[in-house]
Amino acid sequence: MRALAVCRDELVIRTLHKVLSETFDIEFLVESRPLARRLVDDQIAASVGDPKRIDSYLRADLSPSTCVIVEDDGRRGLKGVVTAIRDAGGSLLYVLHAGARPSRRKKPDDLKALVPELTHLDLADLLSVALTTELDRALTRARVQQYQRYFADVDRVLILLHNEPDPDALAAGLALRTLLRRTRATAIIGAMKGVTRPENLRMAELLDIQVETVTAEEFAAFDRIATVDVQPHYFEGLLPRVDLVVDHHPEQAGYTTVFKDIRPDYGSTCTILTEHMRAVDVNVSERMATAMLYAIKSDTLFFARHTNRSDLDAFTFLYPLADAALIRKMEGAEITLERLEHVTRALATSRLEEQILSAFVGETTREDFIPYTADFLLQVEGVRWVIVSGIVGGQFIVSVRNLGYSRNAGEFVKACFGDIGSAGGHRALAKAVLPAERFRAKYGDLSGVGIAARLGELAKDFLADTLNSDKKPAEKADAKS
Numbered sequence: 001m002r003a004l005a006v007c008r009d010e011l012v013i014r015t016l017h018k019v020l021s022e023t024f025d026i027e028f029l030v031e032s033r034p035l036a037r038r039l040v041d042d043q044i045a046a047s048v049g050d051p052k053r054i055d056s057y058l059r060a061d062l063s064p065s066t067c068v069i070v071e072d073d074g075r076r077g078l079k080g081v082v083t084a085i086r087d088a089g090g091s092l093l094y095v096l097h098a099g100a101r102p103s104r105r106k107k108p109d110d111l112k113a114l115v116p117e118l119t120h121l122d123l124a125d126l127l128s129v130a131l132t133t134e135l136d137r138a139l140t141r142a143r144v145q146q147y148q149r150y151f152a153d154v155d156r157v158l159i160l161l162h163n164e165p166d167p168d169a170l171a172a173g174l175a176l177r178t179l180l181r182r183t184r185a186t187a188i189i190g191a192m193k194g195v196t197r198p199e200n201l202r203m204a205e206l207l208d209i210q211v212e213t214v215t216a217e218e219f220a221a222f223d224r225i226a227t228v229d230v231q232p233h234y235f236e237g238l239l240p241r242v243d244l245v246v247d248h249h250p251e252q253a254g255y256t257t258v259f260k261d262i263r264p265d266y267g268s269t270c271t272i273l274t275e276h277m278r279a280v281d282v283n284v285s286e287r288m289a290t291a292m293l294y295a296i297k298s299d300t301l302f303f304a305r306h307t308n309r310s311d312l313d314a315f316t317f318l319y320p321l322a323d324a325a326l327i328r329k330m331e332g333a334e335i336t337l338e339r340l341e342h343v344t345r346a347l348a349t350s351r352l353e354e355q356i357l358s359a360f361v362g363e364t365t366r367e368d369f370i371p372y373t374a375d376f377l378l379q380v381e382g383v384r385w386v387i388v389s390g391i392v393g394g395q396f397i398v399s400v401r402n403l404g405y406s407r408n409a410g411e412f413v414k415a416c417f418g419d420i421g422s423a424g425g426h427r428a429l430a431k432a433v434l435p436a437e438r439f440r441a442k443y444g445d446l447s448g449v450g451i452a453a454r455l456g457e458l459a460k461d462f463l464a465d466t467l468n469s470d471k472k473p474a475e476k477a478d479a480k481s
């Protein structure tokens with residue numbers, strides 16, 4: 001493909017030549033004869049001509065399919081150049097703003113009026129993405145090299161995960177071990193309570209990730225301890241010391257660590273660790289890439305919740321390195337007969353009103369069946385809020401899910417259950433745990449259908465109430481007094 005660049009600045013010319021000459025057959029039109037000579041001496045195709053004259057372009061054999069780039073260095077005469085190019089038959093026109101920031105954003109685009117296909121490019125914008133990424137990477141590199149050195153010459157290393165490690169925790173453990181250049185023998189990936197949920201087990205099995213159970217007494221035997229996908233406060237003072245924390249949950253106070261990289265705006269810990277790996281040029285194996293890709297996918301619900309540009313970048317980087325078939329296999333594990341049975345039980349009591357689906361699964365053996373059922377039911381067409389409840393070992397568990405752009409689920413559980421148990425969460429997902437008898441004391445001794453209906457009603461009121469309170473707070477205060 002042909003490109004013709006109308007430029008004045010030698011640095012701009014040489015830069016364009018360097019980045020475009022591989023893809024384009026690029027030629028430069030300049031006004032200065034000595035400049036043209038210097039360029040030609042360096043094998044850069046250049047000719048001399050007045051950019052405001054049509055014949056300069058006719059001589060350059062301009063056609064409608066030639067890409068024309070015009071450097072705008074802030075001097076006058078740009079309109080004349082664009083007019084000449086148009087009159088010579090050029091239409092694929094790019095104006096590269098290289099000088100002072102143009103005020104074009106405020107006034108109507110008179111250049112675009114001349115050539116509708118014209119595109120504005122800002123040199124500063126074009127450079128900033130690449131430059132910021134590169135400088136960011138340099139900062140990350142320094143940070144990673146520091147903790148690598150700090151972990152280098154010791155015997156026993158513990159990479160500690162939260163209880164019931166999920167894909168993000170498992171993959172993060174593996175990633176950090178690789179970054180520390182250690183093996184299973186020299187760095188343990190551990191948790192106080194190991195993996196039990198079927199999809200997590202399946203991942204650990206398929207990718208051969210061993211999570212060892214560690215007790216509080218054993219912590220002292222390690223020379224270095226890192227926590228990933230979790231912060232030390234989670235262990236309630238059981239950790240004697242922490243050397244490194246890598247996490248994407250909101251930063252917590254009340255602990256000290258030698259190194260930390262906490263980025264709450266990231267969708268997964270593996271996104272942070274992908275950046276660490278790229279910064280120090282670690283070789284990412286297929287197994288590693290598969291684990292991390294699966295982690296990012298599952299922590300961000302495939303980008304449906306809390307995601308940013310970095311998560312997408314990490315995903316794009318890992319995707320070609322990973323084993324897609326293996327990921328499909330791990331995802332398939334999410335449906336088990338037991339889980340389907342809970343969905344069926346939920347359906348038997350469910351009530352759907354105003355896009356709010358509420359259901360009760362009854363007594364069950366494992367708490368995770370309840371959020372699973374809630375996630376599952378949120379996929380149902382026409383459903384925007386899901387409240388699934390159930391009882392595990394005398395505890396009443398409530399799991400709330402909604403499509404992200406709705407009212408805050410965390411506030412809902414706090415309002416309904418904050419006074420009789422623990423309740424909390426975010427905008428799109430929340431949970432409450434309370435003794436079953438306290439639920440009965442507050443809301444009555446209800447049947448399964450009754451419980452589902454009552455919670456559905458509470459959600460309906462909550463949504464209506466917050467809607468009203470947005471619009472007319474005064475009225476709401478009156479009603480309450």
Ligand SMILES: [Mn+2]
Pocket residue numbers: 168169229248267268269299
């Ligand atoms: Mn995570």
